[in-house]
Amino acid sequence: MNLRITTLITAVLIALGLGAKEPLAVGPIEFGLQGGITTPLLNRPHFTKSTGWDAGVELMYNFKHKPWAVGPTIRMISIERENVGLPDMSVFIRNFGLQLGVAGEYNFNRGYALNPYVGASTGMVFIADQMDEDNPDGYMRPFIRPHVGLEIVNRFRFEAALLVTERYSTSLSLTLGFRFGGGPK
Numbered sequence: 001m002n003l004r005i006t007t008l009i010t011a012v013l014i015a016l017g018l019g020a021k022e023p024l025a026v027g028p029i030e031f032g033l034q035g036g037i038t039t040p041l042l043n044r045p046h047f048t049k050s051t052g053w054d055a056g057v058e059l060m061y062n063f064k065h066k067p068w069a070v071g072p073t074i075r076m077i078s079i080e081r082e083n084v085g086l087p088d089m090s091v092f093i094r095n096f097g098l099q100l101g102v103a104g105e106y107n108f109n110r111g112y113a114l115n116p117y118v119g120a121s122t123g124m125v126f127i128a129d130q131m132d133e134d135n136p137d138g139y140m141r142p143f144i145r146p147h148v149g150l151e152i153v154n155r156f157r158f159e160a161a162l163l164v165t166e167r168y169s170t171s172l173s174l175t176l177g178f179r180f181g182g183g184p185k
Helices: 002-018
Strands: 029-040 052-062 068-082 092-107 114-129 139-152 156-163 171-181
Touching (some): 029 068, 029 156, 052 092, 068 114, 092 139
Antiparallel strands (some): 029 052, 052 068, 068 092, 114 139, 139 156, 156 171
16 A cells, blocks of 8 residues: 555656746745645554644745755644443544654745645654653654645645654644745745
8 A cells, every 4th residue: 555655756746847847036034834634654553543633833934046945844743542342441542743843845836826846844843742641741852854846836735744753643634724925936
């Protein structure tokens, strides 16, 4: 299954790259807000798989006459799971993650009405997990978050992302976003 997903992603990236256009001049700074849904990829024993929310902000610097952008990012993720097999525990547990990192993106058609993009962010995530008796106050882990998306009219973003971190906090997110600044000059 992982080989099929990797092959599909590679094929999409190659197709996008073949259709890439010369980047247009855009403003140097853009600020983005995103929100959407997320679901864990691995299920915890005795708990149902659940969907939660994902929200984030980015401040990106657009390199002049280049398709690249880079900047800091902050994201929050919360997933609630239902207990279906442990009688001594509460019915629901919550996983919460606060990510602090740096993001980079490659824009295939920067400045155009339809701009497919790929990128990744990396940094540290603070995880608060009600199931972790050894760390009741939470703990820090490194993360990487590759993402692919489509920006429409230099403002609206549709994005799919994979948060890769400790085992039960790895999740897939689908978000909608809006960008301020950074439009064509």
